[in-house]
Amino acid sequence: MADLSVNVCGIDFKNPIIPASGVFGYGHEYEEIFPLEKLGGIATKGTTLHRRTGNISPRIAETPSGMLNSVGLQNPGIDHFVEKELPYLLQKNVVILANIAGSTAEECAEVAQKLENTDVHMIELNISCPNVKHGGAAFGTRCDLAAEVTKQVRKATSKPLVVKLSPNVTDITEIARAVESEGADAVSLINTLLGMRININTGRPILHNNVGGLSGGAVFPIAVRMVWQVANAVNIPVIGMGGVSSGKDAIELMMAGASAVQVGAAIFTDPYAPVKIIDEMNDFLDSKNISSVREIIGAVKPW
Numbered sequence: 001m002a003d004l005s006v007n008v009c010g011i012d013f014k015n016p017i018i019p020a021s022g023v024f025g026y027g028h029e030y031e032e033i034f035p036l037e038k039l040g041g042i043a044t045k046g047t048t049l050h051r052r053t054g055n056i057s058p059r060i061a062e063t064p065s066g067m068l069n070s071v072g073l074q075n076p077g078i079d080h081f082v083e084k085e086l087p088y089l090l091q092k093n094v095v096i097l098a099n100i101a102g103s104t105a106e107e108c109a110e111v112a113q114k115l116e117n118t119d120v121h122m123i124e125l126n127i128s129c130p131n132v133k134h135g136g137a138a139f140g141t142r143c144d145l146a147a148e149v150t151k152q153v154r155k156a157t158s159k160p161l162v163v164k165l166s167p168n169v170t171d172i173t174e175i176a177r178a179v180e181s182e183g184a185d186a187v188s189l190i191n192t193l194l195g196m197r198i199n200i201n202t203g204r205p206i207l208h209n210n211v212g213g214l215s216g217g218a219v220f221p222i223a224v225r226m227v228w229q230v231a232n233a234v235n236i237p238v239i240g241m242g243g244v245s246s247g248k249d250a251i252e253l254m255m256a257g258a259s260a261v262q263v264g265a266a267i268f269t270d271p272y273a274p275v276k277i278i279d280e281m282n283d284f285l286d287s288k289n290i291s292s293v294r295e296i297i298g299a300v301k302p303w
Ligand SMILES: Cc1cc2nc3c(=O)[nH]c(=O)nc-3n(C[C@H](O)[C@H](O)[C@H](O)COP(=O)(O)O)c2cc1C
Pocket: 020, 021, 022, 023, 045, 046, 047, 069, 071, 073, 099, 126, 164, 190, 191, 192, 214, 215, 216, 217, 219, 241, 242, 243, 244, 262, 263, 264, 265, 266
């Protein structure tokens, strides 16, 4: 048995595998499928200051090797999360990353502040949502906005702060450096890539929102590339995700520089995916006589 434990921002994970935000809700549905204790961590559904109903359906579309979603940030609001969801999750002996979002930097900071007196382990700040104060430009697509929201959330929390980056940019390393300079303790990436499908019989986009976020196997090489670029650009840990569906994928993302790995869309095709991935990582490491998964973080040997 290889040692699968990792440490990110001073927080110990028993293994590096974390269901990604938005595919695992607050864990209840999966508790019936496998014990949540098997996981390294759980990234909870993106939570905002007030309850949101999300976008109008249809909000899911199939794509070759992946899916498009435009769920939007459907969630019950941070007070509900703190009172009703977090106590349950904190019993599970897994690291809880509370994924938060907001329409302004102030709203994000207020959400983070509401977690300050809880025992949640980490905050994952999703900066892919549009900033209403700046005409809807997503925080994560401009260095100045990414820096500003990180600065305000940093002031509001003493918890380890992971900033989740958008891949819908020309140079993700600039955004990573901007959030690092304002006090992010780690970055996670990638969020979904903007895509679109059209029903050619009706001429209408398949998603009611017209466009949505692409995730799943199709985005995996992009995630590997961006994790590698960001890991080489910043001095804080990187949590990788995007299209991971096997233990070998997770190992590859860690070789690119990820200290831990989130699993998103793969859970929809196989709800056991996170547990299988943990077992497959162990098998791979054993087959190579590697005693600790930490040895492979950033181990890629570029040409
Ligand atoms: C249905 C769905 C909902 C999502 N909701 C969120 C969310 O609330 N917050 C967030 O930061 N990312 C959200 N994501 C993005 C995922 O956490 C992840 O970054 C992305 O899907 C890439 O990983 P994957 O290819 O393994 O799915 C969502 C993804 C999907 C498929």
